[in-house]
Amino acid sequence: MQTVIIGSGNVAYHLAKALKQNGISVAQIFGRNENDLQKISTELHIPYSSERLTDADLYIICVSDHSVEEVSRMITKKNCLVAHTSGSLPKEILSGAYRKSSFYPLQTFSKSKILNYKKIPFFIETENPEDQQLLTAIASKISDKVMESSYEKRKYIHLTAVFACNFTNHLFSRAKEISDSQEIPFDYFLPLIDETVQKIHEMEPKSAQTGPAVRNDKRILELHEELLSDESLSIYKTMNLSIKKMYHLP
Amino acid sequence: MQTVIIGSGNVAYHLAKALKQNGISVAQIFGRNENDLQKISTELHIPYSSERLTDADLYIICVSDHSVEEVSRMITKKNCLVAHTSGSLPKEILSGAYRKSSFYPLQTFSKSKILNYKKIPFFIETENPEDQQLLTAIASKISDKVMESSYEKRKYIHLTAVFACNFTNHLFSRAKEISDSQEIPFDYFLPLIDETVQKIHEMEPKSAQTGPAVRNDKRILELHEELLSDESLSIYKTMNLSIKKMYHLP
Numbered sequence: 001m002q003t004v005i006i007g008s009g010n011v012a013y014h015l016a017k018a019l020k021q022n023g024i025s026v027a028q029i030f031g032r033n034e035n036d037l038q039k040i041s042t043e044l045h046i047p048y049s050s051e052r053l054t055d056a057d058l059y060i061i062c063v064s065d066h067s068v069e070e071v072s073r074m075i076t077k078k079n080c081l082v083a084h085t086s087g088s089l090p091k092e093i094l095s096g097a098y099r100k101s102s103f104y105p106l107q108t109f110s111k112s113k114i115l116n117y118k119k120i121p122f123f124i125e126t127e128n129p130e131d132q133q134l135l136t137a138i139a140s141k142i143s144d145k146v147m148e149s150s151y152e153k154r155k156y157i158h159l160t161a162v163f164a165c166n167f168t169n170h171l172f173s174r175a176k177e178i179s180d181s182q183e184i185p186f187d188y189f190l191p192l193i194d195e196t197v198q199k200i201h202e203m204e205p206k207s208a209q210t211g212p213a214v215r216n217d218k219r220i221l222e223l224h225e226e227l228l229s230d231e232s233l234s235i236y237k238t239m240n241l242s243i244k245k246m247y248h249l250p
Numbered sequence: 251m252q253t254v255i256i257g258s259g260n261v262a263y264h265l266a267k268a269l270k271q272n273g274i275s276v277a278q279i280f281g282r283n284e285n286d287l288q289k290i291s292t293e294l295h296i297p298y299s300s301e302r303l304t305d306a307d308l309y310i311i312c313v314s315d316h317s318v319e320e321v322s323r324m325i326t327k328k329n330c331l332v333a334h335t336s337g338s339l340p341k342e343i344l345s346g347a348y349r350k351s352s353f354y355p356l357q358t359f360s361k362s363k364i365l366n367y368k369k370i371p372f373f374i375e376t377e378n379p380e381d382q383q384l385l386t387a388i389a390s391k392i393s394d395k396v397m398e399s400s401y402e403k404r405k406y407i408h409l410t411a412v413f414a415c416n417f418t419n420h421l422f423s424r425a426k427e428i429s430d431s432q433e434i435p436f437d438y439f440l441p442l443i444d445e446t447v448q449k450i451h452e453m454e455p456k457s458a459q460t461g462p463a464v465r466n467d468k469r470i471l472e473l474h475e476e477l478l479s480d481e482s483l484s485i486y487k488t489m490n491l492s493i494k495k496m497y498h499l500p
Binding site: 088106107108116119120121145147149153155156157158159160161162163164165166167168169170171172173174175176178179181182184186188189190191192193194195196197199200201204205206208209210211212213214220223224227228230231232234235236238239241242243245246 | 338356357358366369370371395397399403405406407408409410411412413414415416417418419420421422423424425426428429431432434435436438439440441442443444445446447449450451454455456458459460461462463464470473474477478480481482484485486488489491492493495496
């Protein structure tokens with residue numbers, strides 16, 4: 001089976017690497033950025049082109065969301081399977097006469113980072129059971145966590161990640177604003193943050209909740225509100241109210 | 251110098267252990283819970299009592315916030331130094347004729363866990379420079395991160411921790427609600443969460459921000475709002491607005 005990866009960014013690089021490492025040959029890596037393609041090609045020993053897309057059975061599109069549709073039009077072959085790797089697009093965004101699918105790895109990729117691919121979940125959606133089986137077999141060589149997933153489900157996966165990662169990171173930014181204001185090094189808080197995350201590897205986050213809100217410690221809650229303003233105050237109130245509701249506090 | 255630890259909970263246990271490991275002898279561990287005291291005493295080879303507080307130069311009170319004042323009254327000696335370990339109480343809560351101080355380790359302690367004490371920040375406040383020097387010397391044997399800190403500053407330390415840890419954990423709870431609703435195992439998100447936290451060990455959280463809000467991707471933001479309700483929707487809107495303000499998005 002011939003597989004081609006389209007794109008030369010972080011997802012393309014890591015997916016190509018993960019495939020190669022697990023004995024799945026990649027016939028070509030195709031994209032616009034000659035420079036990036038060349039680097040990946042040299043490191044992973046995969047032929048590349050920025051001009052002619054080679055013939056293949058499977059094309060995996062690893063480009064940013066807003067380019068997926070345009071790029072998918074370049075595949076004029078009919079009897080083949082095309083997958084995009086976006087968490088927030090339906091497979092129908094792919095524009096061609098081929099079979100359409102989604103092959104979504106749930107991870108933030110940065111090129112320089114060495115990742116443990118075994119732990120990266122893959123969510124797969126196809127038009128028919130044979131393609132589902134094919135993509136599941138490929139993903140299962142890379143990862144231990146492979147799951148079928150409709151577009152509807154993918155929306156919720158993305159939303160979960162927004163809460164657990166994007167918003168979490170923003171809390172770190174707001175926390176750092178507070179510690180910076182008092183000239184307390186933010187890296188003093190890293191062991192505590194690491195511990196917070198380590199805990200949810202071992203227990204339910206709901207059972208791991210600590211802090212003044214879940215203790216319903218009104219003295220501290222009022223004291224903290226006096227120290228805050230603007231967006232940080234809004235976050236403080238919203239989070240406390242949400243904690244109050246979740247634990248049915250008076 | 252004679253040191254006594256008052257309390258038999260997680261902070262008392264870990265502090266006693268950290269002191270002993272670093273060559274500081276503990277003369278007694280004192281508390282109410284005979285059973286817990288005995289366990290700590292056996293493991294760490296420290297005498298214990300639930301009846302008579304032994305004579306010492308330094309008493310470190312490791313009990314919950316609401317008991318600190320009451321417990322501090324049991325120390326009737328005058329020429330000694332007493333420290334509490336609370337992040338949210340002034341040293342003046344200590345009720346006696348002795349010298350008062352705060353000795354605050356910034357970490358969540360659970361008894362079973364082996365912690366790297368070197369990384370745990372200690373914040374210290376005393377009445378005079380000699381006591382500051384004494385407690386700093388003790389903390390510096392345990393940890394690499396020791397800092398003077400007024401009550402005012404401690405309030406902000408606690409507040410930073412609430413944002414970076416308590417609220418972060420609550421986001422995990424809300425995220426898990428979303429993934430549970432779709433029967434997606436929450437542990438699929440752990441590698442992504444680990445990666446999010448690993449990143450802020452290497453870069454500023456503000457520079458590490460990803461997601462639809464910072465990309466100002468209105469299509470996704472609207473789509474997500476339709477999937478949410480109640481507290482999770484409030485959190486979604488509040489966090490996005492805060493991200494919008496922080497990055498001056500239109």
